[in-house]
Amino acid sequence: MADSYMGKFLLVDLTNETSRTVPTPQWLKDQFVGGKGFGAKLLYDLVPKGVDALSPENVLMFFPGPLTATAAPSMRACAVTKSPLTGTYLDSFFGGRLGPEIKYAGYDGIIIFGKAPKPVYLWINDDQVEIRPAGTIWGTNALEANALIKEEINEPDAMLAAIGQAGENQALFALICCEYNRQAGRGGAGAVMGSKNLKAVAIKGSRLVKVHDPEAFDKACKGACEEIALSAECATYTDGGTSSAVPWSNEIGTLPYKNYYTQSDPQADKIGDEGQKKHLFLGKAACFGCPIRCSQMGAVRTGKYSHFITDIVEYESAALLGSNLDIHDPRAVAHLTKLCDEYGLDSMSAGGVIGFAFEAAERGVIQAPDGVVLAFGNVQGAEYLIKSMAFQEDDLGRLLSQGVKRASAVLGKQTMDYAMHVKGLECPAWGPRGTPGMGLAYMTADRGGCHQRGFMIGYDMGDEYNGEPVEMYQTKGRAGILIELQNFLAGTDALVKCDFSQCGVSPESFAAMLSAATGRQVDEDYFDLLGERIWNQTRMFNVREGFLAKDDTLPRRFVKQVLPDGPHKGHRVSEADMDYMRRDYYNIRGWDEEGRPENVTLQRLGLDKAPVFKERP
Amino acid sequence: MAKTFFIKTNFDLCTGCSLCQLACSQRLLGGYNPHRALLRITHKAENLYHFPTVCNQCENAYCANVCPAKAISRDPETRALVVDRDKCIGCNMCRKYCPIEMVGVDPDLKKSVKCDLCGGDPACVAACPTGALELAYRVVPDEEEEEPNG
Numbered sequence: 140m141a142d143s144y145m146g147k148f149l150l151v152d153l154t155n156e157t158s159r160t161v162p163t164p165q166w167l168k169d170q171f172v173g174g175k176g177f178g179a180k181l182l183y184d185l186v187p188k189g190v191d192a193l194s195p196e197n198v199l200m201f202f203p204g205p206l207t208a209t210a211a212p213s214m215r216a217c218a219v220t221k222s223p224l225t226g227t228y229l230d231s232f233f234g235g236r237l238g239p240e241i242k243y244a245g246y247d248g249i250i251i252f253g254k255a256p257k258p259v260y261l262w263i264n265d266d267q268v269e270i271r272p273a274g275t276i277w278g279t280n281a282l283e284a285n286a287l288i289k290e291e292i293n294e295p296d297a298m299l300a301a302i303g304q305a306g307e308n309q310a311l312f313a314l315i316c317c318e319y320n321r322q323a324g325r326g327g328a329g330a331v332m333g334s335k336n337l338k339a340v341a342i343k344g345s346r347l348v349k350v351h352d353p354e355a356f357d358k359a360c361k362g363a364c365e366e367i368a369l370s371a372e373c374a375t376y377t378d379g380g381t382s383s384a385v386p387w388s389n390e391i392g393t394l395p396y397k398n399y400y401t402q403s404d405p406q407a408d409k410i411g412d413e414g415q416k417k418h419l420f421l422g423k424a425a426c427f428g429c430p431i432r433c434s435q436m437g438a439v440r441t442g443k444y445s446h447f448i449t450d451i452v453e454y455e456s457a458a459l460l461g462s463n464l465d466i467h468d469p470r471a472v473a474h475l476t477k478l479c480d481e482y483g484l485d486s487m488s489a490g491g492v493i494g495f496a497f498e499a500a501e502r503g504v505i506q507a508p509d510g511v512v513l514a515f516g517n518v519q520g521a522e523y524l525i526k527s528m529a530f531q532e533d534d535l536g537r538l539l540s541q542g543v544k545r546a547s548a549v550l551g552k553q554t555m556d557y558a559m560h561v562k563g564l565e566c567p568a569w570g571p572r573g574t575p576g577m578g579l580a581y582m583t584a585d586r587g588g589c590h591q592r593g594f595m596i597g598y599d600m601g602d603e604y605n606g607e608p609v610e611m612y613q614t615k616g617r618a619g620i621l622i623e624l625q626n627f628l629a630g631t632d633a634l635v636k637c638d639f640s641q642c643g644v645s646p647e648s649f650a651a652m653l654s655a656a657t658g659r660q661v662d663e664d665y666f667d668l669l670g671e672r673i674w675n676q677t678r679m680f681n682v683r684e685g686f687l688a689k690d691d692t693l694p695r696r697f698v699k700q701v702l703p704d705g706p707h708k709g710h711r712v713s714e715a716d717m718d719y720m721r722r723d724y725y726n727i728r729g730w731d732e733e734g735r736p737e738n739v740t741l742q743r744l745g746l747d748k749a750p751v752f753k754e755r756p
Numbered sequence: 757m758a759k760t761f762f763i764k765t766n767f768d769l770c771t772g773c774s775l776c777q778l779a780c781s782q783r784l785l786g787g788y789n790p791h792r793a794l795l796r797i798t799h800k801a802e803n804l805y806h807f808p809t810v811c812n813q814c815e816n817a818y819c820a821n822v823c824p825a826k827a828i829s830r831d832p833e834t835r836a837l838v839v840d841r842d843k844c845i846g847c848n849m850c851r852k853y854c855p856i857e858m859v860g861v862d863p864d865l866k867k868s869v870k871c872d873l874c875g876g877d878p879a880c881v882a883a884c885p886t887g888a889l890e891l892a893y894r895v896v897p898d899e900e901e902e903e904p905n906g
Contacts (some may be wrong), residue, residue, distance in 0.1 A: 209778070210775065210778040210782065320802065345791055346789065347781070348787055353782065364885070421804070422804070422805075423886075424772055424803045424806065427774050428778060430773065432773065434771075434803070438804070448804050450803075
């Protein structure tokens, strides 16, 4: 009977330049479904404790989900590896058309082992898998590499995952460019790719993806599309992507300004939807199979940075390379974001690192090179740092390319007061002083400082939860809400859903689509338990790596320094707040006081006796 | 006077989402793959532009003109050019001479496949969320009507 899986994984051994396929285990599909679920389980099984993330022993994996490549709206895929930036489990999600192509080539996942003796790229055309010398393509930026490889394989329709110079040079927050304008951005998956001497993965496939019950599936997809069409939140994304979050975040006092010194920026509107509509946007583009079309494609046509094509500057990039650096020309922020994309640096971490460097320079801790000004508001200074981090041009670039945690450790204890990271991952652009639930989300996210594993801001600002208004500034009850969000999102990240379509598509529709696609009948509660299993599996990885309660914490600035102004003036997330929320969280999760899942929890989730994936190339 | 129906493309509204191609491949082959659909989207300039290409349902149809088996003829209702799979010999001559490569032999079916407007209610048009595809017709004067292979 048809189901929407392709039935096999592709295992690639770069060290010996070989590959083979293995069947996708039934137990893995039953217990972990796909996407993040596969990644959580296989990283635990394939990467032993203590492996250097940049060594050949780490694996780099790409997983679509059971609904990816079908007409189910807005499905994505993920890259999973051990993060060189944090040392934790890492997944990084990307939309576009690369994820579906993995399935069209016939695979439920691509698992890359080892390290090529010389720079190579991988060309997967259905069953034909070639490891080709990268030659002079090594050294090019992500978009140049994309064009050169398509030309070399003579396949304009192939889809590419590629790294830029930052990935080649193993800058620890290097990304994987999943063309175009879609990035496996956070946590340094691009550095892992660079450490393997792997410039790109090109992929094209002619296989059909079939579903178990086409009629029921069509009905379920139409229902999901209708929900998206009726969703006010999805309509906001259609209108202006995430750019309208800039003025909103400023209004509610969560927008980082000058390396999070405060959380409100008097000039925020210039880089939000208003400014971007005026200076950048021309038309809309969609990821594969997505009716929302949140991409606002455009170009910088005027000013000193013209001319180049740019996607929308998403909220996180706008806030972290804009407000956070006191830069307010949307064309300049688009320019900095594009540089990050081309060289292959995570624009979020880049914004965090540059903010840290600007503050350190203003405090006299670091010295700007001759002719360079490192100060808030200085676009050239930011541009200089992006280049020097990507190309490892000087000691400062090399130091900062390791992220704020390592840079701060080298520069001295006093810089820890403004090194804005959790577990080494630079913070997202939602300052949590005033929104403690969001703080707890950062403390407990599996890959370090991340806003996408449970977005608490709305509840922190007084939205209703289960029909009850949530009280602002309270720590009580936050853990319970967050855990429900984390579980549901982790469960649907096994599909792999998009965070934006998820605002419209109901759990019932996700369940109906999955049931019709696979023939496994599930209901709307299914994703909660699945997500809880996945969340505990990633926690098992992190605990094995030594991450415990001491690491589930916030950067010192959020804890020690009260906000000097804005709607939450006088607020912070104190040690006592963190302590209370952490205990509450562990308690509800069924984890011990150090954050280790209790045996009874693992038993309940079937993680105590789960089979082990033993296949190697 | 007769009406030839065809799908009009509005590239300015196309977002490149491929929902049209998913609907098409599912109807044609019972599975999803945009590369196997009967319409194409060309993504240009880092996704700044998306050009959908569909069968023109030509008045002077080279695909039908060159078919040695006379397997391509007009649907009496829509005047769309449709392939008679019983007659098709899979020679792929139609693809060789179609200027926009909108017809050709499917690797699984071993027969030539092309857009038949789904009998008058195209699945791609129904799936398009933006109006980038719409069903249109042109009026063909009787005297200009020529039978393919005539």
